[in-house]
Amino acid sequence: MLNCEAQVxxxxxxxxxxxxxTLRLPFAPDSQVTPGQFYMLKVSGNIGLDPLLRRPxxxxxxxxxxxxxxxxxxxxxxGTTILEQxxxxxxxxxxxxxxxxxxxxxxxxxxxxxxxxGVGIPPLLYLAQELSNAGVQVTALLGFRSEKEVxxxxxxxxxxxxxxxxxxGSLGACGNVCDLLENHLTNSHWSIAYAxxxxxxxxxxxxxxxxxxxxxxxxxEKRMACGIGACTACTCKRQHPEPENRSSLVCTDGPVFRLGxxxxxx
Numbered sequence: 001m002l003n004c005e006a007q008v009x010x011x012x013x014x015x016x017x018x019x020x021x022t023l024r025l026p027f028a029p030d031s032q033v034t035p036g037q038f039y040m041l042k043v044s045g046n047i048g049l050d051p052l053l054r055r056p057x058x059x060x061x062x063x064x065x066x067x068x069x070x071x072x073x074x075x076x077x078x079g080t081t082i083l084e085q086x087x088x089x090x091x092x093x094x095x096x097x098x099x100x101x102x103x104x105x106x107x108x109x110x111x112x113x114x115x116x117x118g119v120g121i122p123p124l125l126y127l128a129q130e131l132s133n134a135g136v137q138v139t140a141l142l143g144f145r146s147e148k149e150v151x152x153x154x155x156x157x158x159x160x161x162x163x164x165x166x167x168x169g170s171l172g173a174c175g176n177v178c179d180l181l182e183n184h185l186t187n188s189h190w191s192i193a194y195a196x197x198x199x200x201x202x203x204x205x206x207x208x209x210x211x212x213x214x215x216x217x218x219x220x221e222k223r224m225a226c227g228i229g230a231c232t233a234c235t236c237k238r239q240h241p242e243p244e245n246r247s248s249l250v251c252t253d254g255p256v257f258r259l260g261x262x263x264x265x266x
Contacts, residue, residue, distance in 0.1 A: 008090040014151040025067045033062040035127035036101030036256045040227040042093035043079040055079045060122035072122035098227045113190040117143040117197030132159040143177025178204045216259040222250045237263040
């Protein structure tokens with residue numbers, strides 16, 4: 001785990017509100033960064049303590065040879081606006097990798113289904129790359145609001161089959177990503193599924209796959225202050241709690257959970 005100052009290598013817009021930020025670390029992490037893990041980024045930098053809290057951002061790509069991390073981020077407020085304004089050469093404090101990422105399939109020759117919506121899509125790109133390199137067949141189902149908001153499509157295509165849905169039908173199927181998923185419910189070829197996206201998407205996914213016997217893993221998003229479990233701001237309820245273990249923390253027990261492990265009301 002690193003708590004250090006990284007250097008901005010590139011900061012490239014992907015859509016009107018989504019950008020790709022690549023950082024170089026001063027030295028390699030002690031262990032491999034797992035898809036689904038995240039870093040806490042200090043957005044205030046040298047401008048004081050406003051904003052005070054770091055922002056948790058999932059890893060989109062990691063290259064241990066070049067010691068680079070990539071994050072794909074949507075501008076939604078003051079913190080992410082500051083990140084969007086960073087330029088090559090600028091310093092940025094990072095803390096991580098944190099949390100538990102997506103578990104890899106235990107069996108070889110596996111077919112994995114990746115289900116992503118909006119800014120839940122970037123960590124799935126890193127997962128698609130790692131799975132494909134391990135010989136896993138990958139099918140990615142990706143949902144966006146419109147064609148203007150589509151990003152990373154070409155990069156996903158390098159690692160497997162891609163299906164697209166847009167809310168307005170401007171690209172791919174008309175509808176959301178769970179509409180694409182319904183076409184795969186009776187498909188016996190996939191053996192494991194991974195999902196990351198907005199809460200309503202995950203809640204519908206639980207309805208569709210909650211009774212499926214195949215393993216399904218979901219990555220949750222929740223506001224957090226520390227990323228290490230000290231503040232307990234990201235508590236979520238377990239679906240089947242034991243007396244001594246009634247809740248989990250998204251930052252340390254997750255952000256990836258097996259579907260059905262925690263209540264999807266975070």
